[in-house]
Amino acid sequence: MACAGWVLHAPGDGRPHPRNSGAFARTLGHCTRNRGVLELAGFVRKMTSLPTSRFPLSDRGTVAPGQVAYLVVLDPDRITDQSTYAEPCQYATGVRDVLVPGEPVLRDGEPTRARPGRVLPRTVPTA
Numbered sequence: 001m002a003c004a005g006w007v008l009h010a011p012g013d014g015r016p017h018p019r020n021s022g023a024f025a026r027t028l029g030h031c032t033r034n035r036g037v038l039e040l041a042g043f044v045r046k047m048t049s050l051p052t053s054r055f056p057l058s059d060r061g062t063v064a065p066g067q068v069a070y071l072v073v074l075d076p077d078r079i080t081d082q083s084t085y086a087e088p089c090q091y092a093t094g095v096r097d098v099l100v101p102g103e104p105v106l107r108d109g110e111p112t113r114a115r116p117g118r119v120l121p122r123t124v125p126t127a
Contacts, residue, residue: 018088022081025092029080040076057120073097 019026024047031037038046052061059068072095079094098106103116 016088018081018083018085020083021089022083022092025079025081025095028074028076029092029094033076033079069099069102071097071099071102 027038027047028040028043032040032043049061052058059066060070061067063069063071074096075094077094079092081092082090083092084090095106096109097104100114100117103114104112105114105116106112
């Protein structure tokens with residue numbers, strides 16, 4: 001499900017902001033590859049282990065035994081966001097596979113019908 005403001009929408013429903021489905025691809029493609037503002041390793045940390053370290057999500061954010069596996073297989077030389085205000089639900093290019101708790105939801109660039117994700121309970125960051 002995609003989030004537009006405070007309302008959850010299924011992919012293709014509603015009119016979410018283009019960064020709703022393109023934020024990570026835009027940051028990786030534009031800021032890392034095109035502008036050189038971030039290194040690839042720094043980007044990956046900023047989008048994975050850094051946010052999970054701020055919340056009590058100790059079983060996410062890294063790849064290790066006992067962790068919940070959320071994985072993305074992508075080509076950093078090709079990743080580009082495609083979403084626009086006119087077409088906000090466009091998939092990014094350069095993403096091959098996405099696994100949500102280890103189950104493929106995108107395989108060889110094609111969505112599967114799997115929906116293994118779940119909403120996590122709201123947590124408050126520790127100071």
